[in-house]
Amino acid sequence: MTVLLIAEHDNASLKEATHKALSAAAKVGGDIHVLVAGYQAAAAAEHAAKLTGVTRVLHIDAAELERPLAEPMAANIVALAADYDHIVAPATNNGKNYMPRVAAMLDVMQVSEVSDVKAADIFVRLIYAGNAVQTVQATDAKKVITVRIASFPPASETGNAVVGRKEAVADPGLSSYVGETISRSDLPELTSAKVVISGGRGMQSGENFKLLEAVARKLNAAVGASRAAVDAGFVSNDYQVGQTGKVVAPELYIAVGISGAIQHLAGMKDSKIIAAINNDQDAPIFQVADFGLVADLFEALPQLEKAL
Amino acid sequence: MKILVAVKRVVDFNVAIRVKADGSGVDIGNAKMSMNPFDEIGVEEAVRLKEAGKATEVVVVSIGPAQVQETLRTALAMGADRAILVKHEDYVEPLGVAKVLKEVVTAEKPDIVILGKQAIDDDCNQTGQMLAALLGWPQGTFASKIDIEESTLTVVREADGGLQTVRLRMPTIVTTDLRLNEPRYASLPNIMKAKKKPCDEMTPADYGVDVKPRLKLIKTEEPSKRQAGVKVCSASELAAKLKETGAIR
Numbered sequence: 151m152t153v154l155l156i157a158e159h160d161n162a163s164l165k166e167a168t169h170k171a172l173s174a175a176a177k178v179g180g181d182i183h184v185l186v187a188g189y190q191a192a193a194a195a196e197h198a199a200k201l202t203g204v205t206r207v208l209h210i211d212a213a214e215l216e217r218p219l220a221e222p223m224a225a226n227i228v229a230l231a232a233d234y235d236h237i238v239a240p241a242t243n244n245g246k247n248y249m250p251r252v253a254a255m256l257d258v259m260q261v262s263e264v265s266d267v268k269a270a271d272i273f274v275r276l277i278y279a280g281n282a283v284q285t286v287q288a289t290d291a292k293k294v295i296t297v298r299i300a301s302f303p304p305a306s307e308t309g310n311a312v313v314g315r316k317e318a319v320a321d322p323g324l325s326s327y328v329g330e331t332i333s334r335s336d337l338p339e340l341t342s343a344k345v346v347i348s349g350g351r352g353m354q355s356g357e358n359f360k361l362l363e364a365v366a367r368k369l370n371a372a373v374g375a376s377r378a379a380v381d382a383g384f385v386s387n388d389y390q391v392g393q394t395g396k397v398v399a400p401e402l403y404i405a406v407g408i409s410g411a412i413q414h415l416a417g418m419k420d421s422k423i424i425a426a427i428n429n430d431q432d433a434p435i436f437q438v439a440d441f442g443l444v445a446d447l448f449e450a451l452p453q454l455e456k457a458l
Numbered sequence: 459m460k461i462l463v464a465v466k467r468v469v470d471f472n473v474a475i476r477v478k479a480d481g482s483g484v485d486i487g488n489a490k491m492s493m494n495p496f497d498e499i500g501v502e503e504a505v506r507l508k509e510a511g512k513a514t515e516v517v518v519v520s521i522g523p524a525q526v527q528e529t530l531r532t533a534l535a536m537g538a539d540r541a542i543l544v545k546h547e548d549y550v551e552p553l554g555v556a557k558v559l560k561e562v563v564t565a566e567k568p569d570i571v572i573l574g575k576q577a578i579d580d581d582c583n584q585t586g587q588m589l590a591a592l593l594g595w596p597q598g599t600f601a602s603k604i605d606i607e608e609s610t611l612t613v614v615r616e617a618d619g620g621l622q623t624v625r626l627r628m629p630t631i632v633t634t635d636l637r638l639n640e641p642r643y644a645s646l647p648n649i650m651k652a653k654k655k656p657c658d659e660m661t662p663a664d665y666g667v668d669v670k671p672r673l674k675l676i677k678t679e680e681p682s683k684r685q686a687g688v689k690v691c692s693a694s695e696l697a698a699k700l701k702e703t704g705a706i707r
């Protein structure tokens with residue numbers, strides 16, 4: 151049995167999502183090959199060769215894979231599929247985009263965002279915003295799996311696999327990349343940070359997120375947000391934590407001015423420690439918080455920053 | 459320009475569901491049902507394109523039991539022209555839904571098919587991408603803005619690090635994200651008018667599609683519950699407690 155793991159990378163190096171998805175792939179068992187499909191991504195392929203437990207790295211280089219677009223990405227994965235029993239990718243935005251396309255091309259029902267692997271064909275996943283946990287058996291001959299990265303520890307880098315080049319298949323020519331608006335921050339990335347501090351509607355403005363950032367800087371934390379804060383335009387879409395945003399499980403999650411709707415809890419309730427600051431003592435967030443502070447956030451945040 | 463929108467009937471996002479004691483699934487009993495919120499956004503976008511003179515017809519389709527008729531009526535009341543109900547009593551997986559939708563597309567020949575990015579019950583986030591694959595069409599997933607120019611569609615996508623813009627050849631698939639628009643409420647006169655709009659009834663078998671599930675459900679359980687912890691009195695006490703846990707230094 152052989153697993154093909156699709157790497158998440160920025161052409162220069164792997165993203166930690168790959169290391170976490172590898173931990174899920176390792177639970178499937180068998181040989182693990184990693185596909186690094188990108189553009190001028192030799193460094194990322196070399197990086198993949200270091201992943202513990204990986205026996206082979208397949209490196210495909212083509213301009214249309216730089217970002218990567220779903221249509222050529224899926225075509226390239228499908229071209230390799232005959233050799234593999236499992237195709238696994240992290241459930242990042244990219245993985246969620248191309249993997250169901252791969253699954254349908256192979257006539258396979260994908261298992262989305264698995265949070266545990268019980269056997270080579272038995273997977274655990276959450277439904278209804280994390281309010282129910284399903285164990286399912288995939289009956290298709292091939293398994294196409296995306297991995298909820300917050301549920302797995304990152305694999306280490308003690309390996310020394312061989313890297314082999316593969317030719318890219320012809321670009322289906324259906325789509326092209328136009329541009330991007332990347333929200334830049336010098337703070338850690340949301341899904342790999344050990345500490346996350348998130349703001350909600352209670353923050354009242356984007357300007358006020360500076361209060362959160364000041365605390366984040368002290369803690370080397372990432373900053374996140376509720377949907378309400380994103381919808382109101384306080385911060386950009388990539389800050390959203392929740393059922394339909396990013397799922398995080400840091401050592402510490404601090405929710406500030408967030409009520410604790412189930413859709414938000416779905417993205418953070420597996421955090422090791424949860425703290426909440428809210429001026430409403432009945433806010434549902436306090437039902438899941440290890441430490442709750444009933445206070446006005448505009449007073450509490452500067453005080454917290456000082457006390458840290 | 460014709461637009462097809464796929465809508466799913468789901469338990470309303472405000473309802474807290476219960477897991478059945480025997481582990482066989484989720485008890486939705488008499489829970490309030492609604493259109494999947496991402497699909498409301500899809501219907502809204504299609505209706506706006508029609509109002510802007512860019513689309514000529516908006517067709518909505520749903521696969522499910524007879525009650526999905528209600529969901530389709532809601533879409534008609536929002537401004538869709540016509541509905542197709544593909545009747546099937548049991549849950550249909552995204553792959554099965556995509557196969558049925560492929561046949562609907564072949565019959566209806568839309569220029570754009572809009573789906574939600576995710577159904578808030580199964581949380582799969584697959585169907586649109588699968589339909590694009592089966593048709594060999596491009597896919598503009600997690601859309602927060604779309605623009606039609608002749609034979610191409612420009613889509614601004616919500617990505618992990620911000621926003622990404624892609625250009626797609628038409629016909630194409632679009633899946634909606636939360637910021638694409640704010641769906642309207644149907645007015646009472648429009649709800650009355652919707653009752654007279656046509657709704658065709660089909661079955662997966664009419665389209666020659668096998669929707670037998672590929673995933674076998676072994677069990678459904680409650681997630682582990684968190685206990686509420688302690689309340690602290692001040693920000694400095696909070697800082698002290700957090701340091702005690704070792705989560706921060």
Ligand SMILES: Cc1cc2nc3c(=O)[nH]c(=O)nc-3n(C[C@H](O)[C@H](O)[C@H](O)COP(=O)(O)OP(=O)(O)OC[C@H]3O[C@@H](n4cnc5c(N)ncnc54)[C@H](O)[C@@H]3O)c2cc1C
Nearest residue numbers: 350351352376377378392393394395407409413414429447
């Ligand atoms: C399809 C769908 C998908 C969704 N996906 C997500 C998702 O992925 N992530 C997500 O977060 N939500 C999601 N939601 C939205 C979710 O249902 C809630 O509406 C949202 O989480 C509320 O955000 P909030 O807690 O910031 O705002 P509110 O619920 O308005 O809460 C604001 C809180 O701030 C407190 N507050 C106000 N002022 C102060 C102050 N000065 N000091 C201290 N506290 C203060 C208030 O007491 C209140 O508790 C989704 C909803 C739908 C329908």
Ligand SMILES: Nc1ncnc2c1ncn2[C@@H]1O[C@H](COP(=O)(O)O)[C@@H](O)[C@H]1O
Nearest residue numbers: 464465521573574576577582583584585
């Ligand atoms: N039974 C269904 N009938 C119509 N559309 C559906 C159905 N199931 C899923 N969809 C569409 O596919 C989208 C994504 O669903 P999913 O892949 O299940 O998360 C939904 O938002 C709908 O637009």
